[in-house]
Amino acid sequence: MRYLHLVIYFVIYVDSKELPIYMRHLRCPLTHDFKECFIEKGTAAIPLIAKGDPEYNLPKMNPFEIPIVRLLESPSMALNLTNLKVYGLEELKIIDIEVDLKRRMFKTTLSGQNVTVVGEYSVDGKILIMPIKTKGLFSMYLKNGVYIATKIDHIEHKSDDIYYRPVFDPLEYNFEKVEFRLDSLFGQNEDIGNQVNKYLNNNWENLMAEFGPQIARILSKIITDIFDNLAAVVPVKYIFLDDPVFKF
Numbered sequence: 001m002r003y004l005h006l007v008i009y010f011v012i013y014v015d016s017k018e019l020p021i022y023m024r025h026l027r028c029p030l031t032h033d034f035k036e037c038f039i040e041k042g043t044a045a046i047p048l049i050a051k052g053d054p055e056y057n058l059p060k061m062n063p064f065e066i067p068i069v070r071l072l073e074s075p076s077m078a079l080n081l082t083n084l085k086v087y088g089l090e091e092l093k094i095i096d097i098e099v100d101l102k103r104r105m106f107k108t109t110l111s112g113q114n115v116t117v118v119g120e121y122s123v124d125g126k127i128l129i130m131p132i133k134t135k136g137l138f139s140m141y142l143k144n145g146v147y148i149a150t151k152i153d154h155i156e157h158k159s160d161d162i163y164y165r166p167v168f169d170p171l172e173y174n175f176e177k178v179e180f181r182l183d184s185l186f187g188q189n190e191d192i193g194n195q196v197n198k199y200l201n202n203n204w205e206n207l208m209a210e211f212g213p214q215i216a217r218i219l220s221k222i223i224t225d226i227f228d229n230l231a232a233v234v235p236v237k238y239i240f241l242d243d244p245v246f247k248f
C-alpha cells in the first residue's frame, strides 16, 4: 500500500520551476500597460529563447532543425524534404498584441524579414506522363512574413498549483514574396532546372496555397511547443508580474 502511494505521488508530481533565469526580468504585469510591455519584453525574449534550453525542453532555433517533412504523398508524386534548417526565427519581432484578459486570449502578431528554410529534397513521381525521380538541395525564402498566433490560456490545477494550458488557433500568415531555389532538379540539364525554378517563383502564390498550410503547421508547432513546454512546468504565479488590481 505504501509502495502504491509512492508511485502515484511520483506520477502526478509536477516539478514546478520559475521561468528560465534569462526571462525573469522580462515579465509583464497583466494591466492596461500589458501591450507595450509585451511588445518590448517579448521581442527581447525571442533571441534568448532561440538559443534553446534543454532544462525547459526548448529547442535551439538558430537555426531550428527538422529531420524530415513528407511534403507530398500522393499516388503520382512523393516529395520529401530532409535535413531542414530554418533560419531567421531568432529575428522575429512582436509588432502587435491584442489581449482579452477575461478570456485569457492573446493574439500576437510577429514579423520576420527573412525566414529561410534550406535542406535537401527528393522527389519520385510523374508530372503529366513524364517520370521524375531526383534529389538535390533546395531553399525557400519567406520574405517579409507576418504571422498571427492566437491562443487562449486554459487553467489547470496540478500539484497544488495553477498552470496554464495554452490552446492555439491555426497560425495565420502572409508573405510579401516566397522565393524557391531547387538545385540539380534534372541532373545535368541546367536549362530545365532553371525553367523549373522560374516556374516555381512565378507561381509562388499558387504553390503557397498548396504548401503554405504545411509550412504554417511547422512554424506553428515551433511556437506552440515553446509555450506548451514552459506552461507545463512554470505555474501561473511565475509567469506575469504580480498585479494588485488584476487577479484571476
Ligand SMILES: *[C@@H]1O[C@H](CO)[C@@H](O)[C@H](O)[C@H]1NC(C)=O
Pocket: 087, 088, 114, 115, 116, 141
Ligand atoms: C536570408 O537568410 C539566409 C539565411 O540566413 C541568407 O543566406 C540570405 O542571404 C538572406 N536573404 C536576404 C535577402 O537577406
Ligand SMILES: *[C@@H]1O[C@H](CO)[C@@H](O)[C@H](O)[C@H]1NC(C)=O
Pocket: 070, 078, 079, 080, 122, 123, 124
Ligand atoms: C520519403 O520518405 C519516406 C520515409 O522515410 C520513404 O519511405 C520514401 O521512399 C521517401 N520518398 C522519396 C521520394 O524520397
